[in-house]
Amino acid sequence: MYILVTYPNARSNETLYPSAVVDRLESLGEVDWNDSDEQLSRDELRDRLEGVDVCVTGWGTHELSEYVLGEAGSLELVAHVGGSVASIASPALYDREIPVCSANHVMAPFVAEGILSYVLSSFRSVIDFDAAVKRGEWPSKAGDPTDSLYGATVGFVGLGTVGRTLLELLEPFDVTVDVYDPYISSDDLAPFDFATRADLESTLEGADVVSIHASKTPETLHMIDTDRLASLPDGCLLVNAARGAIVDEDALVDELETGRISAALDVYEEEPLPEDHPLRxxxxxxxxxxxxxxxxxxxxxxxxxTEVERFDRGDPLQHTVPRERYEMMTRDWLSA
Structure with a gap:
């Protein structure tokens, strides 16, 4: 088996590619590593795909378009070391019926854990209390009580793999969850008797916390705009660890400056966040x-x-991305 790994200097990146993983991959056949400091250009990728059986992609790999696939007559599998394959895969790849798999299932629990940490630290004023104590203060227990996640109403904008995992983490908190996602059915929420489908307006208007899980697509760009931010109840916490462009950032700044709501943000329309950005x-x-x-x-x-090893043994792949799911995934070609 001939394998191409596109990520720059992957085998020397011990965090992303531990040596034991490198050894496992190399035991499967000949591996062509991208040992440069740069992503392969479209022409380089096209040339190096000739004769390749498995292409292991990573963040920043150029789209495997019709042009790039021109010399890839032997390609049988694309395995993406990342979550969304929307900017890596292409209709041409699916037209050739080449399976595409990703590590999205690995990322989801960690992202869900991160969202929960943002919610809890915000509700319990962890950062504010830390700063106050370090300034020599001792906030009074008789002062304003902190909020709690227990018994809260949580609104999901989108569901996806991360949202499903977050529902599992939220269950012990006795929350009520409203989910807006036009692509799911009631069956998708059947395992969670505390979660129900709702329209977007109801999801926003009744929430103590709103968590964004939608993919970034033309339909979701600035979905949370001035009017929808204004519909959030006083005291609501908006959490976004999906993509910055789903929320109109200028409108969010205006709403936050009123002090009416709060937010916890892990993503932004421009990353890194500019030094002079008003959010700071x-x-x-x-x-x-x-x-x-x-x-x-x-x-x-x-x-x-592990997925490539299954492919090598002829075992069923467990983490393929069907075409219909690919078409709904985050598009990184939109403004970040």
């Missing part, structure tokens, strides 16, 4: 540098190599 000066927002799923990195390549 707002007190009622917790900011993270797109790290909600960060602990998963050491597990991604392991999961993908």
């Amino acid at each position: 000066d707002i007190e009622n927002v917790v900011l993270g540098p797109h790290v909600a799923g960060n602990p998963c990195r050491r597990h991604l390549a392991d999961a993908v190599v």
Whole structure:
């Protein structure tokens, strides 16, 4: 088996590609590593796909378009060390009936855990209390009580793999969850008797917490705009660890500056967040540098190599991305 790994300097990246994983991959056949510091250009990728059986992609790999696939007559599997394959796969790839798999299932629990940490730290004022104590203060127990997740109403904008995992984490908190996702049915929520489908307006208007899980597509760009932000109840917490462009950032700044709602953000329309961005000066927002799923990195390549091992043995693949799911995934070609 001839394998191409597109990610720059992958085999020297011990965090993303531990040496044991490198050894496992190399035991499966000849591996062509991208040992440069740069992503392969479209022409380089096209040339190096000639004779390749398995292409292992990563963040930043060019789309496997009709042009790029021109010399890829032997290609039988694309395995993506990452979550969304929307900017990697292509209709041409699916037209050729080449299976596409990803490590999205690995990322989801860590992202869900990150979202829960943002909710709990925001509700319990962890950052504010830490800063106050370090300033020599001792906030009075008789002061304003902190909020609690127990018994809260949570609104999901989108569901997806991360949302399903977050529902499992939320269950012990005796929450009520309203889910807006036009692509799911009631059966998708059957395992969670505390969660129900709802329209977007109801999901936003009745929530103590709103968590964004939608993919970034033309339909969801700035979905949470001025009017929808205004519909959030006073005191609502908006959490976004999906994609920054789903929320109109300028409108969010305006709403946060009123002090009426708060937010916890892990993603932004421009990343890194510009130094002069007004979000940096707002007190009622917790900011993270797109790290909600960060602990998963050491597990991604392991999961993908396991999938390549299944392919090599002729066993059924467990984490393929069907075409219909690919078409609904986040598009990174939209403004970030």
